[in-house]
Amino acid sequence: MGSSILLANIGxxxxxxxxxxxxxxxxxxxxxxxxxxxxxxxxxxxxxxxLRGRGGAGFPTGLKxxxxxxxxxxxxxxxxxxxxxxxxxxxxxxxxxxxPHLLIEGLILSSYALGVNNCYIYIRGEFKxxxxxxxxxxxxxxxxxxxxxxxxxxxxxxNIFVHPGAGxxxxxxxxxxxxxxxxxxxxxRIKPPFPAFKGLYGCPxxxxxxxxxxxxxxxxxxxxxxxxxxxxxxxxxxxxxxACGNINNPGVYEIEMGLLLDDFxxxxxYCGGIAKGKKLKAVIPGGSSVPILPADLILxxxxxxxxxxxxxxxxxxxxxxxxxxxxxGFIVFDEDACIVRNTWNLTRFYRHESCGQCSPCREGTSWMxxxxxxxxxxxGKLSDIDLLVRVAKNIEGNTICPLGDAAAWPVAxxxxxxxxxxxxxxxxx
Amino acid sequence: xxxxxxxxxxxxxxxxMTILQAARMIGGKVVPPAMCYxxxxxxxxxxxxxxxxxVAQSSAKDPRPMPKLVASCSTPVQxxxxxxxxxxxxxxxxxxxxxEMLLVNHPLDCPVCDxxxxxxxxDLSFNYGMEETASEEERREFPVIDIGPFIKLHxxxxxxxxxxxxxxxxxTSERRHGVMYRGDGSEISTLIANVIDxxxxxxxxxxxPVGALTDKTFRFKSRVWxxxxxxxxxxxxxxxxxxxxxxFGNEIYRVTGRKDxxxxxxxxxxxxxxxxxxxxxxxxxxxxxxxxxQSVISANHYEKMVQPSIIKPIEGQMIPPQNEL
Ligand SMILES: Cc1cc2nc3c(=O)[nH]c(=O)nc-3n(C[C@H](O)[C@H](O)[C@H](O)COP(=O)(O)O)c2cc1C
Ligand code: SF4
Ligand code: SF4
Ligand code: FES
Numbered sequence: 001m002g003s004s005i006l007l008a009n010i011g012x013x014x015x016x017x018x019x020x021x022x023x024x025x026x027x028x029x030x031x032x033x034x035x036x037x038x039x040x041x042x043x044x045x046x047x048x049x050x051l052r053g054r055g056g057a058g059f060p061t062g063l064k065x066x067x068x069x070x071x072x073x074x075x076x077x078x079x080x081x082x083x084x085x086x087x088x089x090x091x092x093x094x095x096x097x098x099x100p101h102l103l104i105e106g107l108i109l110s111s112y113a114l115g116v117n118n119c120y121i122y123i124r125g126e127f128k129x130x131x132x133x134x135x136x137x138x139x140x141x142x143x144x145x146x147x148x149x150x151x152x153x154x155x156x157x158x159n160i161f162v163h164p165g166a167g168x169x170x171x172x173x174x175x176x177x178x179x180x181x182x183x184x185x186x187x188x189r190i191k192p193p194f195p196a197f198k199g200l201y202g203c204p205x206x207x208x209x210x211x212x213x214x215x216x217x218x219x220x221x222x223x224x225x226x227x228x229x230x231x232x233x234x235x236x237x238x239x240x241x242x243a244c245g246n247i248n249n250p251g252v253y254e255i256e257m258g259l260l261l262d263d264f265x266x267x268x269x270y271c272g273g274i275a276k277g278k279k280l281k282a283v284i285p286g287g288s289s290v291p292i293l294p295a296d297l298i299l300x301x302x303x304x305x306x307x308x309x310x311x312x313x314x315x316x317x318x319x320x321x322x323x324x325x326x327x328x329g330f331i332v333f334d335e336d337a338c339i340v341r342n343t344w345n346l347t348r349f350y351r352h353e354s355c356g357q358c359s360p361c362r363e364g365t366s367w368m369x370x371x372x373x374x375x376x377x378x379x380g381k382l383s384d385i386d387l388l389v390r391v392a393k394n395i396e397g398n399t400i401c402p403l404g405d406a407a408a409w410p411v412a413x414x415x416x417x418x419x420x421x422x423x424x425x426x427x428x429x
Numbered sequence: 430x431x432x433x434x435x436x437x438x439x440x441x442x443x444x445x446m447t448i449l450q451a452a453r454m455i456g457g458k459v460v461p462p463a464m465c466y467x468x469x470x471x472x473x474x475x476x477x478x479x480x481x482x483x484v485a486q487s488s489a490k491d492p493r494p495m496p497k498l499v500a501s502c503s504t505p506v507q508x509x510x511x512x513x514x515x516x517x518x519x520x521x522x523x524x525x526x527x528x529e530m531l532l533v534n535h536p537l538d539c540p541v542c543d544x545x546x547x548x549x550x551x552d553l554s555f556n557y558g559m560e561e562t563a564s565e566e567e568r569r570e571f572p573v574i575d576i577g578p579f580i581k582l583h584x585x586x587x588x589x590x591x592x593x594x595x596x597x598x599x600x601t602s603e604r605r606h607g608v609m610y611r612g613d614g615s616e617i618s619t620l621i622a623n624v625i626d627x628x629x630x631x632x633x634x635x636x637x638p639v640g641a642l643t644d645k646t647f648r649f650k651s652r653v654w655x656x657x658x659x660x661x662x663x664x665x666x667x668x669x670x671x672x673x674x675x676x677f678g679n680e681i682y683r684v685t686g687r688k689d690x691x692x693x694x695x696x697x698x699x700x701x702x703x704x705x706x707x708x709x710x711x712x713x714x715x716x717x718x719x720x721x722x723q724s725v726i727s728a729n730h731y732e733k734m735v736q737p738s739i740i741k742p743i744e745g746q747m748i749p750p751q752n753e754l
Binding site: 363365367371394399 | 474475476477478479481497498500503504505523526527529530531533534563564566588589591607608610611612613614615
């Protein structure tokens with residue numbers, strides 16, 4: 001299952017530059033679309049491809065695009081979410097660094113499909129070195145008439161701007177991102193209205209992840225139907241997975257959806273097994289926000305089926321015994337890892353990153369961190385474990401944006417599957 | 430007109446209304462508590478989460494329930510929507526959780542707070558039987574600061590409802606304060622000390638649901654339940670001149686806007702009326718202010734407050750009858 005679509009050409013020397021990118025077939029999808037296809041046909045190919053958002057939620061991209069309000073005469077915007085700040089997730093950074101023109105090509109095609117003339121890349125502030133790489137790619141695309149006025153002699157014009165954030169995970173949440181892009185404090189907006197109707201500067205806006213948008217080029221080149229043949233069921237195509245933790249080969253891998261999870265962890269083509277010959281203890285498969293699963297449940301579902309790298313298979317068993325594919329940040333723990341310490345560490349992150357706008361998240365994230373600090377540092381009580389479960393439950397589902405859930409799930413799932421470790425921490429303190 | 434049913438009571442409302450506005454049209458116990466929404470300030474709401482309700486049926490067209498509880502202050506009604514507030518134990522549970530969160534860092538210094546007796550958080554925590562929290566953690570502490578010549582900020586008490594931020598945006602020519610930092614480190618503050626001085630800046634005190642922003646010309650003179658609120662008016666070139674004067678004998682201890690049962694002022698007043706007109710001769714007193722809201726001031730004592738009970742829905746029957754509310 002060694003399908004490589006996004007990363008196929010990253011080994012080509014000089015692929016960061018337009019010349020080498022062109023020589024390996026780059027921008028032919030733009031030429032095809034602008035010369036032979038209407039915007040609606042481009043959008044239709046994306047719908048046919050079954051592509052789902054790679055930012056974490058897995059929402060069908062074609063469907064999201066169809067919601068965009070086309071009835072107003074206001075301008076429409078496309079915003080590329082390159083804020084990638086979820087612990088464990090580093091695939092967008094890799095993609096933009098290695099093959100920036102793939103993203104630019106995807107942005108041109110998507111903007112054409114959506115009738116957008118101004119597109120923004122909102123990039124995580126810490127990725128400063130990527131700003132230069134992207135801006136150079138944009139400059140090259142302008143020089144070669146893939147951007148600017150009347151692209152390739154068509155009626156379609158587009159400008160792309162790169163906008164760095166100022167160091168806040170919450171600005172990856174799409175409405176906080178839009179606030180930040182407008183120059184305001186990065187607080188998530190209260191929905192409705194949704195960005196498809198009132199997004200950037202109150203205008204209809206689509207926000208998509210880097211990987212989602214980079215996939216549009218290959219989809220147009222091969223056709224939506226061909227793309228949909230790759231993968232498994234409703235999880236079509238390939239997915240970038242950033243693997244880290246106690247494994248032999250940490251890094252970014254492109255997998256065909258449907259790969260056996262077992263293979264991903266143990267095959268030398270991917271993680272290459274657990275480092276130092278240790279045993280697998282647990283995995284957080286989709287970035288720090290998704291539930292952690294112990295070794296037995298991550299390899300097989302509760303009813304004994306081998307788990308696959310798909311949205312559906314990872315979610316099987318829901319919260320009781322399943323997790324999520326999320327953004328593909330695959331974090332592996334070996335037998336020596338301390339779940340309590342790891343959970344405490346995650347709560348530190350969410351406490352620090354909560355925007356503080358809504359009470360359950362603002363107060364709940366700091367409360368959980370305080371309690372976990374005590375448990376980890378030897379002054380916890382047995383009753384603290386149930387307290388954590390209760391606080392997590394009081395946050396979950398009751399907040400403005402999903403950061404609240406993202407903070408609650410790691411705690412709830414760690415206690416669900418590793419309660420004995422929390423209890424031992426209290427007893428052995 | 431759209432039809433919406435809240436706790437088994439069906440009414441017709443106009444398109445674009447929120448669930449909370451519809452509930453306020455019904456009135457009484459079905460109205461969810463609102464700590465951050467303020468009908469007179471655009472953009473408020475959605476933050477405190479005390480107004481969460483369950484949407485058991487999204488609309489006549491789409492009878493599915495909404496997957497999560499929603500903030501009633503910022504969710505528009507749809508035709509045929511069915512909402513549960515008091516009739517949903519899930520909502521009551523979640524709200525209790527929210528109230529507890531609001532108290533995690535609240536100092537509960539009611540005995541020394543001048544908002545005591547007219548504090549929305551005090552009323553809320555009483556109603557939800559949570560006068561304390563299970564939290565043993567240390568509370569956040571901030572120094573008390575002057576944010577303007579007439580206004581003091583006790584950040585320890587602030588629940589970050591953002592009302593004062595919207596008030597300063599919408600009522601004054603220039604906002605000089607705001608929310609700094611983030612998460613549980615968020616605080617209301619000014620960049621330059623003591624800068625808030627503007628003809629309408631005093632309204633931030635009225636919109637504050639707790640004792641975080643207080644009137645320096647009134648502080649500590651008296652507990653609110655010893656003084657009598659009287660509606661009064663005066664000729665004023667800046668505002669309507671319609672306020673509430675709080676009197677002890679013949680003395681005016683302070684002046685505020687006229688608050689309704691939801692703790693919202695009927696009209697915003699100017700700083701001259703609020704801070705500078707403390708002589709009886711400046712005002713024409715109309716009579717006692719009738720405060721309809723269920724609170725410590727109107728009930729005079731805690732024990733007299735009625736705890737709302739959960740009303741169990743009975744299939745096909747309209748309960749509670751409208752006249753009991
Ligand atoms: C706290 C938080 C952080 C997020 N961070 C990112 C991010 O860094 N990158 C991203 O693409 N999506 C992120 N998302 C998801 C976005 O809100 C949004 O769903 C996504 O950009 C949509 O793109 P997609 O449909 O292509 O996946 C985040 C969401 C939340 C709640
Ligand atoms: S859930 Fe957290 S991050 Fe999201 S709006 Fe509320 S306080 Fe902010
Ligand atoms: S000071 Fe008062 S009005 Fe302002 S945010 Fe805090 S609680 Fe709300
Ligand atoms: S009043 Fe609705 S969330 Fe605060």
